[in-house]
Amino acid sequence: MTRRAANCPNCGARIEFLWSAAVQTTCAYCRSVLVRHDVDLERVGRVGDLPPDASPIQIGTEGRYRDRSFLVVGRILYEYERGGWNEWHVVMSDGASGWVSDAQLDYAVSFLVPAPPPLPNVAEVKPGYRLQFKGATYEVTVVTPARYRGVEGELPFEYWDKSEVFFADLRTRGAEFATIDYSEPTPLFFAGESVGYDDLGLRNVREFEGWGAR
Amino acid sequence: MGGAVTGGPGAAAKVAARGLNCPSCGAALTVRAFEHTISVVCGSCQSVLDAKDPNLRVLQRFAQTKRVEPRIPLGTRGTWRGRPYEVIGFQRRTIHVEGTPYSWDEYLLFNPYAGFRYLTEYAGHWNDVTTVRSIPEERTAGRPVARLGGRSFRHFQTAEASTTYVLGEFPWQVRVGDSAKSRDFIAPPYILSAEETEGEKTWSLGEYVGGAEVWKAFGLPGSPPRASGVFANQPSPEPGGERRTMWTLFLTFVGIVVAFAAWRAVQGSAEVFRQSYVLGPGDDEPFVTQPFTLGGRPSNVELRIQTDVQNGWAYFNFALVNLASGTASDFGREVSYYEGVEDGEAWHEGSRTDDVRIPTVPPGRYYLRVDPELPADAARSVRYTLTLRRDVPGWRYFLVVLVLLAVPPLKTVGRGASFERARWAESDYPPAGLGGDDD
Numbered sequence: 001m002t003r004r005a006a007n008c009p010n011c012g013a014r015i016e017f018l019w020s021a022a023v024q025t026t027c028a029y030c031r032s033v034l035v036r037h038d039v040d041l042e043r044v045g046r047v048g049d050l051p052p053d054a055s056p057i058q059i060g061t062e063g064r065y066r067d068r069s070f071l072v073v074g075r076i077l078y079e080y081e082r083g084g085w086n087e088w089h090v091v092m093s094d095g096a097s098g099w100v101s102d103a104q105l106d107y108a109v110s111f112l113v114p115a116p117p118p119l120p121n122v123a124e125v126k127p128g129y130r131l132q133f134k135g136a137t138y139e140v141t142v143v144t145p146a147r148y149r150g151v152e153g154e155l156p157f158e159y160w161d162k163s164e165v166f167f168a169d170l171r172t173r174g175a176e177f178a179t180i181d182y183s184e185p186t187p188l189f190f191a192g193e194s195v196g197y198d199d200l201g202l203r204n205v206r207e208f209e210g211w212g213a214r
Numbered sequence: 215m216g217g218a219v220t221g222g223p224g225a226a227a228k229v230a231a232r233g234l235n236c237p238s239c240g241a242a243l244t245v246r247a248f249e250h251t252i253s254v255v256c257g258s259c260q261s262v263l264d265a266k267d268p269n270l271r272v273l274q275r276f277a278q279t280k281r282v283e284p285r286i287p288l289g290t291r292g293t294w295r296g297r298p299y300e301v302i303g304f305q306r307r308t309i310h311v312e313g314t315p316y317s318w319d320e321y322l323l324f325n326p327y328a329g330f331r332y333l334t335e336y337a338g339h340w341n342d343v344t345t346v347r348s349i350p351e352e353r354t355a356g357r358p359v360a361r362l363g364g365r366s367f368r369h370f371q372t373a374e375a376s377t378t379y380v381l382g383e384f385p386w387q388v389r390v391g392d393s394a395k396s397r398d399f400i401a402p403p404y405i406l407s408a409e410e411t412e413g414e415k416t417w418s419l420g421e422y423v424g425g426a427e428v429w430k431a432f433g434l435p436g437s438p439p440r441a442s443g444v445f446a447n448q449p450s451p452e453p454g455g456e457r458r459t460m461w462t463l464f465l466t467f468v469g470i471v472v473a474f475a476a477w478r479a480v481q482g483s484a485e486v487f488r489q490s491y492v493l494g495p496g497d498d499e500p501f502v503t504q505p506f507t508l509g510g511r512p513s514n515v516e517l518r519i520q521t522d523v524q525n526g527w528a529y530f531n532f533a534l535v536n537l538a539s540g541t542a543s544d545f546g547r548e549v550s551y552y553e554g555v556e557d558g559e560a561w562h563e564g565s566r567t568d569d570v571r572i573p574t575v576p577p578g579r580y581y582l583r584v585d586p587e588l589p590a591d592a593a594r595s596v597r598y599t600l601t602l603r604r605d606v607p608g609w610r611y612f613l614v615v616l617v618l619l620a621v622p623p624l625k626t627v628g629r630g631a632s633f634e635r636a637r638w639a640e641s642d643y644p645p646a647g648l649g650g651d652d653d
Binding site (some may be wrong): 051052053054056076081082083084104105107127141144171172173174175176177194196197198202205206207208209210211 | 229
């Protein structure tokens with residue numbers, strides 16, 4: 001894949017796209033949020049410094065989920081009362097867009113479901129709420145009011161300058177995992193599964209002081 | 215990347231460890247789990263600090279005055295389940311059962327890639343604990359059961375567990391006095407636990423591990439504390455449990471029966487005498503048989519009387535007489551057989567055949583004196599055959615062998631049963647007779 005490149009309209013730094021279908025990216029130098037319009041990049045805002053975090057995943061990390069490999073191209077960082085978590089935006093080897101979430105080193109892989117089952121609105125979603133999806137019963141385990149803390153890299157949509165967002169996590173009797181994302185007027189449904197670190201076969205991960213090379 | 219990163223895109227810098235100072239006493243603090251750490255306990259003044267606050271706000275101070283030394287010191291690294299883990303946190307948790315406090319210790323293990331897991335210890339019993347990502351299925355009708363991954367867990371105990379001592383760091387806001395409703399379900403060697411705090415339920419799965427395994431993995435000096443009593447999910451020392459032992463016992467029994475039948479088929483044909491006679495009405499004079507030889511060692515002799523008695527009886531007085539010494543064993547047998555039809559139902563009573571066994575007959579030449587008798591009003595004669603067999607294997611010996619062979623497995627079953635009694639004595643379901651309050 002030939003990588004598309006452009007220059008940051010704010011600072012002139014070279015922006016190289018890892019994913020040709022990216023809608024939004026950030027300039028790694030001036031932290032401008034850049035939205036693509038055809039060939040031009042429009043600066044729509046700026047993200048503040050992201051708080052330090054200790055996810056082993058970074059932009060450029062490669063991994064594998066089932067029969068597809070993936071490349072990490074961006075992320076959204078959220079915070080809630082018990083800490084923070086990352087939604088890493090990954091591009092699968094077939095071009096599909098997916099998400100690897102890392103919440104205190106609990107990992108899950110999920111994909112946006114274009115035609116979701118009927119979803120509860122934010123007022124009625126509570127732990128214990130159940131819905132059926134692909135033959136399994138999903139149960140809401142926790143509803144998390146979270147704060148959007150920032151974005152980095154390439155995303156499949158325009159996403160920045162959010163404030164408080166609600167998430168409902170759902171689980172099943174098996175390994176399935178789903179999230180209802182209430183950050184948009186119409187809730188979004190992401191479905192996938194919980195995975196262990198080893199299941200992802202990650203390469204190009206971060207190193208940790210005192211832990212040697214992984 | 216994160217705050218540890220300065221400059222360019224792509225590769226982020228190594229995640230750096232943080233050094234902090236306690237705002238309460240000024241002592242230096244080590245943070246081992248990087249940015250995952252939400253609260254950290256000052257090792258010096260034991261204040262609980264908010265690790266996410268730039269000024270390390272004190273969450274709790276003077277809540278614990280005594281000092282507990284964890285059996286595995288904080289900062290210890292080991293290879294656990296094939297991966298390096300560091301012990302970063304320690305908490306003691308306590309439940310009260312009928313007013314008596316019971317405490318266990320939880321060690322928080324950390325690996326910067328694979329995350330967190332726990333080791334728990336109670337009275338020398340250890341468990342390797344991980345968080346469950348799925349929702350176990352619960353059956354609440356009757357005695358509660360939880361199912362996970364095709365395994366059924368029986369409810370063991372429900373209690374309110376409170377944190378009574380903390381040390382080190384945690385990826386959540388920890389405080390002495392934290393309390394959660396804890397429900398344990400067991401399927402040894404596994405234990406499935408649900409912890410509920412306001413609105414949130416967390417399931418974890420523990421697997422029983424030996425103290426020696428923990429000591430080896432973390433390179434601890436000396437030997438682990440001896441495990442006392444029986445723990446909830448401790449596997450029974452009788453591998454495979456009672457069911458397998460009962461199967462072993464059953465198969466042993468079947469094996470012995472088959473062996474005995476085979477032996478009898480081979481050995482049982484030591485026939486030493488056989489003769490057929492006709493006994494007519496009024497013709498019941500005593501007579502003696504031809505002499506025969508009983509060989510070998512002193513052993514039993516079995517006499518079989520086969521008759522064609524029909525709706526009547528025949529009585530025989532026998533004496534087995536030693537030709538040389540004249541010593542005799544006397545015995546009498548009655549053979550009777552009746553049959554008919556009553557209210558349209560066929561019936562019969564008695565048997566045309568009878569066996570009698572004379573134990574411990576020394577070898578030698580013998581004859582049989584026979585004194586038959588028929589009823590005075592007998593209308594027809596009776597044909598009968600006398601057969602003598604030597605050395606017939608006795609079922610009594612077989613039973614002795616069987617009982618002796620059954621002793622070890624039964625002991626095993628007994629040990630397993632008393633182990634299970636000891637296990638459940640500590641549960642919400644103490645076995646009857648152990649003074650449980652719900653019996």
